[in-house]
Amino acid sequence: MSASLAHSEFGARLRETRKRLGLSQSELGGDRYSGSYISHLESGRRAASAEVIEFLAGRLGVEVEELGMVAAPPTALESVEDIQALEMLLVADRAWHDRDWGTAGELALRAAASALQAGHAERHWQALYLRAQAALAEGDFTDAIHFAEQLATHQVAVASPTLRARALCLSATAHRAGDELPMALVHAGQAVELARDAPPIVLADALMCLVSAVLESGRPTAESDRLCRRLEDVSLHVESSHARGVIYWTLGTASFKSGNVSKGLEMHDSALQLLSPRRDLRLWLRLNMSAVGCRLSAGITEGVKELLDAANGGLMLIGNPFDIFELRHAEAKLELLEGRPLEARKLVKTLIADPALRSAVATNGRAEELLADIELDLGEKDLARAAFIRAAGLYGIQEQFRQASLCWQRAVDLETLRAHNMDTVADAS
16 A cells, blocks of 8 residues: 555544544644644645554554554655755755756756655656756757656646646747747647636746747737737736736737837836846846847837847856847847948858857848848848848748748849849840
8 A cells, every 4th residue: 555545544544533432633633733733634635653643543542553554654755865856956956046057957857866766756846847947048948848848747747737837838938949839839828728727927927938939930910919918917916026027028029029119118118127137137138138129120229229238248147149149139130220231241140150159040040031131231132132041941940931931032022123133134235
């Protein structure tokens, strides 16, 4: 018989014997144990020690064996393996806060192995969650996806819709960051369904994952607008100002992409006020970069230099290659919008060629698309066409088919224009 079943049987016999004698739970506990504690024993939520069993058997006037259970074995927490798992998790958490993602992930994986050996499923899930988070922060999206999907099918998550929703949110984020949008949409959608009855912040996180995936996939604005209205409603029930800042960040980005620039600016300004760099510097830096990207996409340059300056120092210290890519891409786009295409071309070519940023550039069509826009501004239509074709190919790898199609169309338009010009020259001659 397993320990949990033994506890349950003991609790059932304890309750049956107590009721037969006409005792209340408080009366059974006497001056030593509360009625609440006796209730936990009877429901199987707590395991009884030898001392407790002997005391209760004496109160009931029965032998210990008649209650169906001898003293409970040591709990999982008392095992050497589980103590080791807890110790490694504490050190891994410290490494996480020090932004030493590699060490945090390695220790979390070791903690997971110890917890598994100890039979402590909850701590095993907790350790794997930290491992997945560390991989995501380090930019190792393949590992992040692997561990997040393990978390979603873990026995602990299967028993808890809230935990499974959290795991699926992490998986959706990793899939989106790893350019696998279809799976990001699937997992984010599942997380929203599972989080319907969860605490508001869990539902808000799931909705934000789904909104982000929908926006990147280029789905109809009506779909993202519907999700954003639901997210706004949920935000009213979120108590943490920091969490509301993250929600306003998502809503602001969605507003920009739907063409509501004034609301986008308002939401991003609110997010910048609510998020504190003291609480999460990396998140605050990413918010600055997101606000920059949205403004530049809307053709707005006012205030962008200040946001870039705020983000630059911090990202150079703690940013991963994907963060640095966003920074350099934004700097090049600002140069273009402010009328300095030659400087913009130099910046984006350096970005594409930088070996340290290869992981961020290799599947990112935005760098080639920006280069194409710069070449067009300089009148280099053939170079622009070639860059659009490269961008379309990279967007295709990302499965961002709408953006890939737009780049292909722009390349075709330039080829058509080139052919027309050649025909015109031939006719003139």
